[in-house]
């Protein structure tokens with residue numbers, strides 16, 4: 001990764017000096033245990049500061065070029081949208097949650113960027129096709145970040161098939177359909193270059209229990225990125241991003257179910273199950289993942305063709 005990423009780390013470390021001294025992510029956990037009316041953990045997403053965003057000079061990072069971001073109403077999708085807009089791209093955010101997507105638009109505007117949002121259920125194929133055409137009316141589609149997703153915790157034998165179908169549609173079929181629809185737009189652009197990022201996970205490399213469908217879709221996204229890249233002749237590239245746990249609602253809302261199903265406390269879920277095999281005991285922030293996507297889109301990643309950015313604190317490769 002370019003040197004500026006290390007610069008970012010230093011800047012973040014400096015800012016943390018005044019924070020209360022806590023072991024691991026204890027302070028964060030306390031916030032996580034405030035529950036909402038559905039009994040889910042509620043968190044405040046970390047606020048994204050300008051200096052945390054990776055800015056790259058790239059001749060394709062211009063307002064004429066459109067970057068579609070799915071799941072732009074929350075977490076990693078929101079951070080990716082802000083990072084792409086801060087890098088001069090016109091962002092078109094797709095999300096089922098209109099209110100939250102609009103909030104992302106406001107955040108983008110406060111960073112001086114440009115973003116449109118389209119309220120959409122990504123499981124609806126006709127709506128996806130319409131949304132891509134609408135996105136094309138804002139400029140030249142050059143980038144797609146498939147980020148929207150959800151989690152459901154159950155064993156294979158207990159897994160509800162309607163949840164299987166929903167996850168398959170949202171997390172594998174929609175990224176495939178979107179790729180199918182945007183590639184012709186990318187090919188029509190002047191330099192015929194286009195890049196598709198797919199948000200995988202450590203669960204696209206290893207399987208933990210009670211997440212069978214999540215695991216399957218994340219492995220599948222690696223197959224999708226490689227398949228797109230195999231046909232892209234070096235111009236249409238695709239890559240996956242595989243992280244461990246990131247501070248978003250999706251990560252925190254699964255703690256209660258995991259605790260119940262494993263018969264352990266929520267604290268133990270975080271310390272042993274989520275972060276146990278990670279050498280870094282704090283969860284990543286959404287903008288750290290947004291920055292990986294920007295790097296993958298940029299000219300610095302021209303040889304990232306079907307590859308995977310595994311940023312997991314050592315979860316997969318160290319024992």
Ligand SMILES: NC(=O)c1ccc[n+]([C@@H]2O[C@H](COP(=O)([O-])OP(=O)(O)OC[C@H]3O[C@@H](n4cnc5c(N)ncnc54)[C@H](O)[C@@H]3O)[C@@H](O)[C@H]2O)c1
Pocket residue numbers: 070071072073074075076077094095096097100120121122123147148149150170199200201202242243244245246247248249250251
């Ligand atoms: N948070 C983590 O620890 C983590 C780690 C690795 C990978 N991921 C992956 O990153 C992606 C984003 O996760 P997140 O943590 O930011 O989650 P999140 O819950 O904060 O955001 C998911 C977004 O997807 C949207 N969405 C859900 N269903 C939709 C639908 N049918 N149509 C349109 N939009 C829909 C939601 O409204 C939400 O804005 C997911 O694919 C997830 O699997 C997350």
